[in-house]
Amino acid sequence: MIGATSLAEGRRLIAEASRDLAGAGFAPATSGNFSMRVGPTRAAITASGLDKATLSETEVIEIDLRGRATSGEGRPSAETTLHTQLYRRSPEVGAVLHTHSRVQTVASRVLPTEGRIVLAGYELLKALTGITTHDTSLVVPVFPNTQELEVLARQVEAWLDAGHVTYGYLIDGHGMYTWARDMPEARRHLEALDFLLACELSARGFAP
């Protein structure tokens, strides 16, 4: 299985990513959650409501792919269902990052046309696995925010079912989900998408 790692290694990589990403402004005010696949039917995910800048390995819990805790202390966030949806969909998904940077929040509100942001012509698109030229367009969907996560999950499912090449999606006024085969790739995808959204904001006269 691509991307599956041991629970211990998953906890280590998730806690490290949590601290690094919170330090870089991706998880303000205890927001955000980060996960990895740790087996065919298991994932590890940050527990709900904690300060992500100081997260330790013991604050990462094991869950099944319906989002129920199977070991570890603390409870999974309600948003866990948006992580497990991706793990269930494809064995190639090994890591999922949900972040709330200011760039993502503002971009989701001011950049979309008909629920989509188009990123085109940037060299940094090549940081996304499978993109080999800047001379392309990537569509990032922006879904309406809702507290009914199953509604959101169905919209994501429909988008993915339609066969779009997708590295991440935004939720309006909320943040972004990004994923990849493993944690380094997911962090690279997150860094690249956030950079490209910031460039789009800046080029249109908004401050990232």
Place this chain on the structure above:
Amino acid sequence: MIGATSLAEGRRLIAEASRDLAGAGFAPATSGNFSMRVGPTRAAITASGLDKATLSETEVIEIDLRGRATSGEGRPSAETTLHTQLYRRSPEVGAVLHTHSRVQTVASRVLPTEGRIVLAGYELLKALTGITTHDTSLVVPVFPNTQELEVLARQVEAWLDAGHVTYGYLIDGHGMYTWARDMPEARRHLEALDFLLACELSARGFAP
């Protein structure tokens, strides 16, 4: 009593918050002051005029709820009255943070309509204790600045007496007061409100 801590623990948490928040741009040029409740009729607060980025525990003084120093070296800031007002009003107030970030200063000058800024539709509103959905509006009042702190205190009192749900207020061209039951919650409220004000600035074409 919710939020009351020992004087020693209060000094430790205040000095730590002072250094962290100053390092993050919340207390430029020795501005800002930070306090905690340390008993039914006592609080601890940073002494006036010091560099908040290097503050030590011995630079936190004990005061009564009229703002008079009861132990410790240094003198309380004139703004202490805006802290003690909140502690006197409610035993549930355990920590008060007064900050001067650039975001707060600029937001107070360019965003208000009739002395109010409305924050609506942001997922990060849920970082404020008691808010459970993004689909809400939070009003942040912006009071005119004055060197007569009793005038300011009466305006705050009137606003709170009117029963508004309030996590903090801005003073025009000056900064913000935020409070909560304890220090971690107050820091989360501060971080969330500053983030949301920054998003509003950015979405309206101002640089945070």
Place this chain on the structure above:
Amino acid sequence: MIGATSLAEGRRLIAEASRDLAGAGFAPATSGNFSMRVGPTRAAITASGLDKATLSETEVIEIDLRGRATSGEGRPSAETTLHTQLYRRSPEVGAVLHTHSRVQTVASRVLPTEGRIVLAGYELLKALTGITTHDTSLVVPVFPNTQELEVLARQVEAWLDAGHVTYGYLIDGHGMYTWARDMPEARRHLEALDFLLACELSARGFAP
């Protein structure tokens, strides 16, 4: 004499300020220079052309108040004359900071009206020694840039002779000079003026 310190202590404080200020973006690409008075007719100043982020005490040289090196290795910058001018003018000047932040550079180009920027109504004006209310206006003069430093010095002299309350001045497309009685006060003045210029930029739709 107010503000005079020993040469050894001056070197220590200047090197420390240099590293801190360069780390905060005040001295990009080896620009900037920092000095202190170390006696009635002596000052200490950073040597020319060095990386300010890694400056050591041995890279601070002693000069007389005509700008000639009296001890230490390296040569004083051509801009030394703008430091010594201030020390000669008043025994109350104990430290001078010349910085090149992006805020100062952009503010000098887009904010002035007839060579002046007015900062008014900000609480942080009170970080400047002698200002006790936000309800005031501070004029920051912006002089045209020139490589003939004596021309610039005469303009500064004329401005100060006219009796303006002045904590610093800008040079167009170049940077700022700030001064005070000692190093902590000079650093506070610099931090406050830079913050206020950044707020002005932001409030007028420019990114600091």
Place this chain on the structure above:
Amino acid sequence: MIGATSLAEGRRLIAEASRDLAGAGFAPATSGNFSMRVGPTRAAITASGLDKATLSETEVIEIDLRGRATSGEGRPSAETTLHTQLYRRSPEVGAVLHTHSRVQTVASRVLPTEGRIVLAGYELLKALTGITTHDTSLVVPVFPNTQELEVLARQVEAWLDAGHVTYGYLIDGHGMYTWARDMPEARRHLEALDFLLACELSARGFAP
């Protein structure tokens, strides 16, 4: 030979520059590459596809001036040809930095007129070796991006053959190449050019 250093020293300086520059946002999502001349017909360059923020000396490989690896593990980036072009052209080129800051990316898209950005009247132009007054204009060319690097190399060659004073060039939607006699000078040129592009963005109402 000006600027030539030993392979060991080149590896050390390149790895140090890589970590520092990535930490400062010049190499997001594994982008960027950095090189030094280590002999008349040899250079050292960062291997392709690595996280530049954690680069070690063993991840710097030796190449000849056609871009073929001669020692070290990993492979050179396709963009190596834009480095070796500069080393072949002049023995005075001792270091080349290719970076992707947000400032460079946005500036390349919104600032050019007919493929050129003019930087004029800034004091910090004097951080570029050979410029002795702010009262000058520096033209930074912006070439169209292409995945055919030989096409890009020919455009660079033609620009340099035309005798322009050039410290670096931008590629549209991509980033910048800067060079100098040695690593400290190249880093100073990079820092100065990025600062000046940021000032231009800011002065025209774009957020850097």
